[in-house]
Amino acid sequence: MxxxxxxxxxxxxxxxxxxxxxxxxxxxxxxxxxxxxxxxxxxxxxxxxxxxxxxxxxxxxxxxxxxxxxxxxxxxxxxxxxxxxxxxxxxxxxxxxxxxxxxxxxxxxxxLENEQFVLNSSPCEVDLYKDFHLTKHLLSTLKTTNRLINIVGSVYAQENGLDNCLLVNEAKNVVESLNGNLFMVMGDTVTTPPLSEGCLNGIMRKQVLQIGKKIEGLHWVEAPISPFDLQKADELFYTNSIQGIQSITKYRKKEYGNTVAQQLVQALNALV
CATH class of the missing domain: 3.30.470.10 (Aminotransferase class 4, branched-chain amino acid transferase, N-terminal domain)
Incomplete structure (x- = not known):
């Protein structure tokens, strides 16, 4: 219908x-x-x-x-x-x-299969998609039907046995995943790129920032993320309105946990 x-x-x-x-x-x-x-x-x-x-x-x-x-x-x-x-x-x-x-x-x-948000239990391996770059301007933050970089990036991931890819901007900073906003946990600091980096102005991104700031012991910042930061991170996850929060388990040789993501999924389900 x-x-x-x-x-x-x-x-x-x-x-x-x-x-x-x-x-x-x-x-x-x-x-x-x-x-x-x-x-x-x-x-x-x-x-x-x-x-x-x-x-x-x-x-x-x-x-x-x-x-x-x-x-x-x-x-x-x-x-x-x-x-x-x-x-x-x-x-x-x-x-x-x-x-x-x-x-x-x-x-x-x-x-949809699940009425509640569910954290993925299967592996999610990613790499950078560098053939095309996101542009750091206002149009990149909008949810338009021009999603060609997401499409060709998804084809690249499929061809290379990846579960997702991370998009970069012209400054070579990591901006978001193919289908969601990126968050990086390093120690007690959770970082997500600001909108000025060219990432989507995500609704779930907004919810996670609000929910996360209520979790004791975590410090939340909006700052650029470089590819080198990914190798030092403890945890990576991405967010969107349908899946909620999804953990990234591997980037190249680096593997990640999902402790913060689990806390956020529980808090998100309690909210909705």
Whole structure:
């Protein structure tokens, strides 16, 4: 079941002139819904609104937080756990210069296996993906449909027997994983790259920073991470709205624990 501009449908009427298809002129929010509850709905909503303003999209007058939640829940038919995605795109017309800044949207859902966040028990080996770099500017922090570096990086990981890759920026600093924000534990200090490094302005990143600061004995900082830091770290993990927190177990010859990640998953499940 799909929701297109507030109407439930079995198929999506997509034109060959769709600007999201032609130019990547689109944004998306992927949210976790459990028992008919949208996790962190307010944070997702305000990120989407801010992103639309940055891209000069016209926000419909009826697009309130309540309307946003209603549209997400419209495609969820049971009380299980779901991955729900809303894609917002500028309406067709024009080439690079659009004829209009009005928007349309569609919402789709996929059922998830676990209702709670679960820390991965299987190995997760990563390496740097250096063929292409993230750029340190505001557009890199937005959840747009232009994810080519994530796609080719995923193909690279698959071809090289890796479970994930870490992306770097033009300053050669480590920014994030292919599908989440990166955190590094070294002693009692937990570091994540600041948004100025070009990482996604992640919703789960925000939650982990807030939750983590309540855990006694840990010091949280936002600072650049170099590849050399990874070799000295005690723990690496990445975060996203669907998986929550996922541990990295190996980078090259270095292996990592997951003590802090376990604490965070417990605290996150208690929160939601």
């Amino acid at each position: 799909l929701n297109f501009n507030g109407t439930l449908t079995d198929s999506l009427p997509v034109s060959v002139y769709n600007r999201g298809l032609l130019y990547g002129d689109a944004l998306f929010e992927t949210v976790r819904v459990t028992a008919q509850k949208v996790h962190f709905a307010e944070d997702h909503y305000f990120r989407l609104m801010a992103s639309m303003r940055i891209l000069r999209m016209r926000i419909p007058a009826n697009f309130t937080l309540e309307y946003f939640e209603e549209q997400l829940l419209s495609v969820v038919q049971t009380n299980g756990a779901f991955r729900v995605r809303m894609t917002v795109f500028r309406n067709e017309g024009g080439r690079y210069t659009p004829n209009t800044n009005t928007v349309s949207f569609f919402v789709s859902a996929e059922e």
